[in-house]
Amino acid sequence: GENVEQHPSTLSVQEGDSAVIKCTYSDSASNYFPWYKQELGKRPQLIIDIRSNVGEKKDQRIAVTLNKTAKHFSLHITETQPEDSAVYFCAASEFSGGYNKLIFGAGTRLAVHP
């Protein structure tokens, strides 16, 4: 089955700096890669996703890149703000039987210091 590795586990940046989180996956059949943000005690919320037919996607300060050959994808946050502080999870979708079963990484705790 699919396995997703995520690095780093913690990341501390100064406000205004960029933050990069990297994930690798094992199943070449995976074709959907969402990123979720989870604030303390709250639900995971989708912030951006990418499909395997696209190499890069941007949404304001957030971008995701995908390298299918190397089986890795990354989240880039530019001009970080204190409200970006949260745990970020990457996931890969193991498309099986007509549905997307998300396999998550272990998470990255991002701290943005004013």
Add this chain to the structure above:
Amino acid sequence: GAGVSQSPRYKVAKRGQDVALRCDPISGHVSLFWYQQALGQGPEFLTYFQNEAQLDKSGLPSDRFFAERPEGSVSTLKIQRTQQEDSAVYLCASSRTGGDGEAFFGQGTRLTVV
């Protein structure tokens, strides 16, 4: 409701007790997933429903775990004879379709087995 609703938010159970966790998905969503999130980890897949049909229960850790969605809307995750290792946050997610839709998460039920 506007989002996925889970109840109770918190549950403390004595070891050996049975518990039932409820999930109210977004109205009209076909797909419903249960995930288990241990402290400091990413969500781990437990089971998947498409309408009332349980199509995948490969992530259920033991036969003490049972899930149902009898009318294709509300779902219940039941854990029998709870053990300390069952302590975790149990997240429910729903999506409009199974194959291509964003998964919306509930806030989860934090289960503590003492």
